[in-house]
Amino acid sequence: MTAAAATAATTAGRVVTRERVLGVGYIVIAILMVVFLGGGIAGEESKFGLNVGPRPVIPLPDLVVPAQLTVYLLAGICAFAGVVQLLRAGVRWWAVLLGIVAVCLVAAFLTWAAAGRSMSLVGLMSQTLQRSVPIAFGAFSGLLCERSGVVNIAIEGMLLCGAFAAAVAASIAGNVWVGIAAAIVVGGFLGLLLAVLAIRYFVDQIIAGTVINIGAAGLTAFLSSKVLVALPDLNNPPRFLPDKIPGLGDIPIVGPILFTNSLFVYAMFVLILVIHLALFYTRYGLRVRAVGEHPIAAETVGIDVVRTRYINVVLGGMMAGFGGAYFTLGSTGSFDKGMTAGKGFIGLAAMIFGGWTPIGAFFASLIFGFADALQNRLSILNVGIPSEVLLMVPYIVTIAVVAGLVGRVRMPAADGKPFRRE
Amino acid sequence: MRLELHGITKRFPGVVANEGVDLVVEPGQIHALLGENGAGKSTLMNVLYGLYRPDEGEIRLDGKVRTFRDPGDAIAAGIGMVHQHFMLVPVFTVTENIMLGVESTRGRTGFLDYKTARSRIVEVSERHGLHVDPDARVEDLPVGVRQRVEIIKTLYRKADVLILDEPTAVLTPQEDEELFEIMRSLARAGTSIIFITHKLNEVLEIADTITVLRRGKVVGSTRPADTNQGELAAMMVGRSIKLVVDKGPAAPTEPVLSISGLSVRDDRGHLAVDSLDLDVRAGEIVAVAGVQGNGQTELIEAITGLRAPLSGSVRIAGSEVRAAPRKVFEAGVAHVPEDRLEEGLIPGFTVAENLILNTYYLEPYAKGLRVQRDAIVATAGELVDQYDIRTPSMFNDVGNLSGGNQQKVIVAREFSRPIKLLVASQPTRGLDVGSIEYIHKRIVEKRDEGVAVLIASTELDEVLALGDRIAVMYQGRIVGILDPSEATPERLGLLMGGAQLADAIGVMPPAGPRPPDAGSAGVAPSAGGGAR
Ligand SMILES: Nc1ncnc2c1ncn2[C@@H]1O[C@H](COP(=O)(O)OP(=O)(O)OP(=O)(O)O)[C@@H](O)[C@H]1O
Ligand SMILES: [Mg+2]
Numbered sequence: 015m016t017a018a019a020a021t022a023a024t025t026a027g028r029v030v031t032r033e034r035v036l037g038v039g040y041i042v043i044a045i046l047m048v049v050f051l052g053g054g055i056a057g058e059e060s061k062f063g064l065n066v067g068p069r070p071v072i073p074l075p076d077l078v079v080p081a082q083l084t085v086y087l088l089a090g091i092c093a094f095a096g097v098v099q100l101l102r103a104g105v106r107w108w109a110v111l112l113g114i115v116a117v118c119l120v121a122a123f124l125t126w127a128a129a130g131r132s133m134s135l136v137g138l139m140s141q142t143l144q145r146s147v148p149i150a151f152g153a154f155s156g157l158l159c160e161r162s163g164v165v166n167i168a169i170e171g172m173l174l175c176g177a178f179a180a181a182v183a184a185s186i187a188g189n190v191w192v193g194i195a196a197a198i199v200v201g202g203f204l205g206l207l208l209a210v211l212a213i214r215y216f217v218d219q220i221i222a223g224t225v226i227n228i229g230a231a232g233l234t235a236f237l238s239s240k241v242l243v244a245l246p247d248l249n250n251p252p253r254f255l256p257d258k259i260p261g262l263g264d265i266p267i268v269g270p271i272l273f274t275n276s277l278f279v280y281a282m283f284v285l286i287l288v289i290h291l292a293l294f295y296t297r298y299g300l301r302v303r304a305v306g307e308h309p310i311a312a313e314t315v316g317i318d319v320v321r322t323r324y325i326n327v328v329l330g331g332m333m334a335g336f337g338g339a340y341f342t343l344g345s346t347g348s349f350d351k352g353m354t355a356g357k358g359f360i361g362l363a364a365m366i367f368g369g370w371t372p373i374g375a376f377f378a379s380l381i382f383g384f385a386d387a388l389q390n391r392l393s394i395l396n397v398g399i400p401s402e403v404l405l406m407v408p409y410i411v412t413i414a415v416v417a418g419l420v421g422r423v424r425m426p427a428a429d430g431k432p433f434r435r436e
Numbered sequence: 437m438r439l440e441l442h443g444i445t446k447r448f449p450g451v452v453a454n455e456g457v458d459l460v461v462e463p464g465q466i467h468a469l470l471g472e473n474g475a476g477k478s479t480l481m482n483v484l485y486g487l488y489r490p491d492e493g494e495i496r497l498d499g500k501v502r503t504f505r506d507p508g509d510a511i512a513a514g515i516g517m518v519h520q521h522f523m524l525v526p527v528f529t530v531t532e533n534i535m536l537g538v539e540s541t542r543g544r545t546g547f548l549d550y551k552t553a554r555s556r557i558v559e560v561s562e563r564h565g566l567h568v569d570p571d572a573r574v575e576d577l578p579v580g581v582r583q584r585v586e587i588i589k590t591l592y593r594k595a596d597v598l599i600l601d602e603p604t605a606v607l608t609p610q611e612d613e614e615l616f617e618i619m620r621s622l623a624r625a626g627t628s629i630i631f632i633t634h635k636l637n638e639v640l641e642i643a644d645t646i647t648v649l650r651r652g653k654v655v656g657s658t659r660p661a662d663t664n665q666g667e668l669a670a671m672m673v674g675r676s677i678k679l680v681v682d683k684g685p686a687a688p689t690e691p692v693l694s695i696s697g698l699s700v701r702d703d704r705g706h707l708a709v710d711s712l713d714l715d716v717r718a719g720e721i722v723a724v725a726g727v728q729g730n731g732q733t734e735l736i737e738a739i740t741g742l743r744a745p746l747s748g749s750v751r752i753a754g755s756e757v758r759a760a761p762r763k764v765f766e767a768g769v770a771h772v773p774e775d776r777l778e779e780g781l782i783p784g785f786t787v788a789e790n791l792i793l794n795t796y797y798l799e800p801y802a803k804g805l806r807v808q809r810d811a812i813v814a815t816a817g818e819l820v821d822q823y824d825i826r827t828p829s830m831f832n833d834v835g836n837l838s839g840g841n842q843q844k845v846i847v848a849r850e851f852s853r854p855i856k857l858l859v860a861s862q863p864t865r866g867l868d869v870g871s872i873e874y875i876h877k878r879i880v881e882k883r884d885e886g887v888a889v890l891i892a893s894t895e896l897d898e899v900l901a902l903g904d905r906i907a908v909m910y911q912g913r914i915v916g917i918l919d920p921s922e923a924t925p926e927r928l929g930l931l932m933g934g935a936q937l938a939d940a941i942g943v944m945p946p947a948g949p950r951p952p953d954a955g956s957a958g959v960a961p962s963a964g965g966g967a968r
Contacts, residue, residue: 143694297541297548298533298537298546300535307525308523310523311536313506313507314507314523315511315523315536316506424527435487
């Protein structure tokens with residue numbers, strides 16, 4: 015049985031290497047936390063606000079913690095996680111440990127940033143949710159298309175056109191709902207364009223998407239500088255304001271985060287559920303997934319592959335158009351050229367990170383939304399380090415997580431592959 | 437249901453795949469369709485199934501003319517087809533694959549009703565003795581079970597005409613027998629079956645009627661009672677065929693391939709090859725027999741540098757193999773892989789490009805950074821002629837060639853350069869008798885030139901026809917090496933099923949009668965060889 019022994023040794027060898035890297039990494043992170051985050055905040059306190067708005071029904075006291083001690087404590091947890099990892103407490107626990115380390119790192123960072131100041135924790139969470147809206151819509155758009163086998167990298171352009179159309183239509187009509195409808199129609203139209211190029215004319219899907227992105231950026235920039243500047247009334251839409259759901263909205267912490275939002279956030283929650291059920295529990299979803307995995311097999315059982323793809327790409331376009339309306343009707347209240355700032359591409363990353371599932375994509379969007387919200391908070395707090403640099407921390411955490419996922423997430427097998435009959 | 441095809445013609449750019457084909461299948465009949473690779477069998481069936489539209493001709497069901505715009509129409513008309521390449525979604529469960537297209541839903545909500553679908557599947561599979569776990573994922577199932585899923589899929593749709601396009605190419609002999617039982621019981625129940633295969637003994641065993649296609653046309657029809665393997669082979673190919681290779685005794689010299697203590701893991705991390713030792717000498721053919729999935733694939737991958745071994749060593753002509761396929765090629769190893777479309781060819785590339793896939797960077801095909809088109813075309817032209825590769829031109833997509841001709845492209849590429857070791861996995865899977873004869877002859881020729889040859893095959897007849905030494909592989913180990921004189925299908929069958937060498941040799945005299953339970957791996961002689 016020498017061979018079996020050798021086998022075991024080699025197996026162990028490989029796993030040990032990986033676990034060591036992670037374990038040592040956690041301990042290094044803990045040391046960095048102590049040195050860089052814990053170093054200059056001796057004796058300070060970090061104050062986290064738990065209330066939002068002028069007169070909460072049930073007011074909560076602020077959460078006040080000693081800054082340095084908290085950072086040291088969190089660093090200790092990280093170091094402990096590293097030791098556990100090194101001692102091979104169990105191969106299965108690595109993802110949990112990674113998650114713990116990520117959370118500790120973020121918490122320590124916030125403690126450091128709030129040292130000697132006050133930061134509204136609930137406000138940060140609420141903003142995270144709002145900032146994740148366009149990303150999540152972009153991710154839903156991407157996954158609707160890719161589940162049927164068409165790569166959609168035109169999400170960015172669709173968001174942008176949706177934002178523009180919503181602003182103009184809502185301004186003209188003086189009605190937000192008209193703006194939403196226009197955004198959905200324009201997004202759907204771009205989806206149709208992508209579908210025709212990719213499905214009918216077999217244009218490379220990446221190129222077709224890029225063409226749409228460039229076209230959308232150019233067209234909206236042109237129209238906004240030529241038309242909207244000249245006629246500012248066209249760029250002054252009404253906005254969706256946050257609606258507090260009676261009762262639920264008054265619950266401390268949860269209320270302001272989840273139940274005091276604009277239409278977009280509520281729509282996002284509904285869509286997570288709807289897409290999840292449609293994709294995984296209905297006949298439509300089963301067929302869509304079959305088309306995205308093995309279109310020829312789908313065809314041999316009588317499914318119309320081309321039609322399925324058309325429908326999904328148009329739906330994906332409508333989804334992105336809807337998400338685009340958030341920028342003008344849910345957020346700023348007017349259109350600026352290039353205002354989507356890459357959210358469509360981040361949405362694509364969220365879709366991949368989320369494993370092409372709506373629930374996963376939503377949580378991935380939250381991570382990116384958190385990064386966005388954090389940037390915003392930090393520039394208000396004025397922490398002394400350029401916020402762009404600080405911002406890298408959550409992204410690095412994300413990259414670490416994604417790197418850990420490599421080979422685990424699986425894309426639809428026929429994603430991006432054109433389908434030809436005969 | 438009575439099925440009639442009348443004057444079916446189907447043309448592809450540069451090829452007439454079917455030309456005026458007539459075919460009648462009576463209810464409850466098992467109708468075998470024979471023909472060389474590229475004769476147009478799959479094309480004809482795809483026309484019948486609505487995947488291709490015929491250029492001429494008509495389809496009649498029970499006397500009524502039908503046109504199928506897509507497979508949905510054909511399914512609705514009661515036609516079911518098990519394709520040459522499985523049409524299953526790997527990440528779906530058995531239930532999802534079977535109900536796809538004819539889903540059970542809860543009322544009119546569109547929500548899937550797994551419970552109803554599952555119970556119908558269980559009912560269908562029990563009625564026909566086709567056992568599957570409805571909740572298993574298809575990608576986790578062995579090919580034999582996937583085959584069963586495909587058949588249940590057609591039965592679930594209540595097919596009256598069942599098309600089986602080379603269903604036995606990937607099955608073990610035992611699975612073949614199971615399939616035949618199912619076919620017989622379906623036919624008894626009135627289903628018409630069209631059965632495509634290259635294994636002539638199977639045809640004689642199971643068919644009621646045989647139709648032979650050659651180059652797109654029907655060249656004859658007959659019944660098993662009125663014919664024999666030699667006659668069928670001649671009808672298919674248009675000349676008489678030797679079903680067993682002529683082969684003198686081997687004159688082995690020094691070892692070219694030395695494997696010692698080799699252990700290899702499969703994709704799922706299980707030990708697939710377990711401290712294996714084997715030598716292959718120049719001038720001999722070592723045939724590795726075994727039921728599929730006993731480590732042959734991983735063994736070959738380790739030899740050709742496609743998979744890093746866990747431990748042990750593989751030496752070719754004295755130097756150690758590292759996982760670097762190009763180094764292995766350059767050391768003089770030819771590899772005919774098991775899955776031609778996955779590992780042997782690049783579908784989407786032309787025939788010519790595929791013919792120089794492992795030499796494209798060398799003179800005369802490349803000079804500096806430039807590809808030498810003329811040299812490539814010249815070589816490809818020669819190889820296409822010499823190996824009789826049937827293609828409209830060398831610039832056609834290799835993916836559109838018939839399976840047999842794809843295999844010839846690989847053989848032509850691998851055999852046309854100077855080699856010391858030939859490693860081939862299932863070298864004749866899916867090939868017609870003419871091509872098998874041809875490839876076997878080439879392999880023996882290579883041996884006689886002093887090449888060391890290692891062949892892995894699940895076909896006992898191929899192993900018996902080619903091997904100078906026969907190594908039986910079971911659960912990752914070589915459980916016995918037999919001389920062809922002492923190897924009988926019975927003994928091999930026993931060893932392949934896990935019996936001890938001593939038992940296999942001891943219990944059974946070489947020419948002894950076949951015991952009723954001769955080994956679970958199946959012992960029925962199959963394929964073109966040996967039976968005469
Ligand atoms: N989609 C296609 N485009 C172009 N030519 C094709 C296509 N499909 C098949 N052909 C050609 O039509 C002919 C018949 O092919 P077909 O696949 O029907 O043969 P077959 O009898 O099934 O062979 P095999 O036994 O190898 O499976 C071949 O010459 C093949 O090259
Ligand atoms: Mg075929």
